[in-house]
Amino acid sequence: DIQMTQSPSSLSASVGDRVTITCRASQSISNYLNWYQQKPGKAPKLLIYAASSLQSGVPSRFSGSGSGTDFTLTISSLQPEDFATYYCQQSYNTPITFGQGTRLEIK
Amino acid sequence: EVQLLESGGGLVQPGGSLRLSCAASGFTFSSYAMSWVRQAPGKGLEWVSAISGSGGSTYYADSVKGRFTISRDNSKNTLYLQMNSLRAEDTAVYYCAKGSIGGLDSRALRNYYYYMDVWGKGTTVTVSS
Numbered sequence: 029d030i031q032m033t034q035s036p037s038s039l040s041a042s043v044g045d046r047v048t049i050t051c052r053a054s055q056s057i058s059n060y061l062n063w064y065q066q067k068p069g070k071a072p073k074l075l076i077y078a079a080s081s082l083q084s085g086v087p088s089r090f091s092g093s094g095s096g097t098d099f100t101l102t103i104s105s106l107q108p109e110d111f112a113t114y115y116c117q118q119s120y121n122t123p124i125t126f127g128q129g130t131r132l133e134i135k
Numbered sequence: 136e137v138q139l140l141e142s143g144g145g146l147v148q149p150g151g152s153l154r155l156s157c158a159a160s161g162f163t164f165s166s167y168a169m170s171w172v173r174q175a176p177g178k179g180l181e182w183v184s185a186i187s188g189s190g191g192s193t194y195y196a197d198s199v200k201g202r203f204t205i206s207r208d209n210s211k212n213t214l215y216l217q218m219n220s221l222r223a224e225d226t227a228v229y230y231c232a233k234g235s236i237g238g239l240d241s242r243a244l245r246n247y248y249y250y251m252d253v254w255g256k257g258t259t260v261t262v263s264s
Contacts, residue, residue: 029197062250062251064251066180070256071230071255071256071257072172072180072232074250074251074252077248077250077252078248078250081248083252115179117180117250117251119244119248119249120244121241121244122185122194122239123182123194123195123196124170124185124239125182126179126181127179128179129180
């Protein structure tokens with residue numbers, strides 16, 4: 029199985045900050061990497077697919093990059109509604125696997 | 136509007152069984168693979184199982200293989216998860232999620248991008264005596 033490791037596990041930041049979350053795969057997955065946002069008590073929401081493609085309706089301050097084993101999710105200017113937990117997920121093969129999550133908190 | 140609505144969760148004793156349902160609307164259900172993803176209390180997301188749009192192919196996480204069965208009724212636009220031999224560690228919120236493509240076989244995953252673009256609100260399963 030492909031293991032997905034996110035860093036950091038938690039992060040404190042302020043409104044307006046630029047934030048980067050990293051996801052590393054245990055083997056090369058090309059660009060078969062998706063990012064989700066989850067707020068407390070809510071279902072996950074797709075943000076980025078295929079490593080860098082923005083899902084329809086997602087603000088352009090979110091961006092993704094990477095290929096192979098190393099990927100990043102960047103929020104260019106944090107907004108109050110962005111404080112949430114973020115997960116990466118590989119779709120290179122089954123079983124589909126998620127990273128452990130990165131909790132983004134208000135500083 | 137594309138919608139998914141899970142039902143069937145509840146409290147069950149260890150060793151018991153439960154069947155979850157997910158009613159889909161607003162899209163051509165049979166054209167898309169569907170997944171179940173769970174989240175234990177205070178924990179991260181865990182993919183549980185998936186099924187192709189036709190229902191002909193199924194996929195499971197090792198943690199549930201042999202105990203859970205995924206199925207779908209395309210005439211009713213409904214996805215199911217039959218859960219048997221339940222354990223305390225199966226306690227979680229169970230989400231159904233629509234896939235972006237019709238299958239998860241190797242060829243499909245290499246030629247297309249699979250992601251889960253629509254999620255239900257979840258149903259809670261508690262396994263406890």
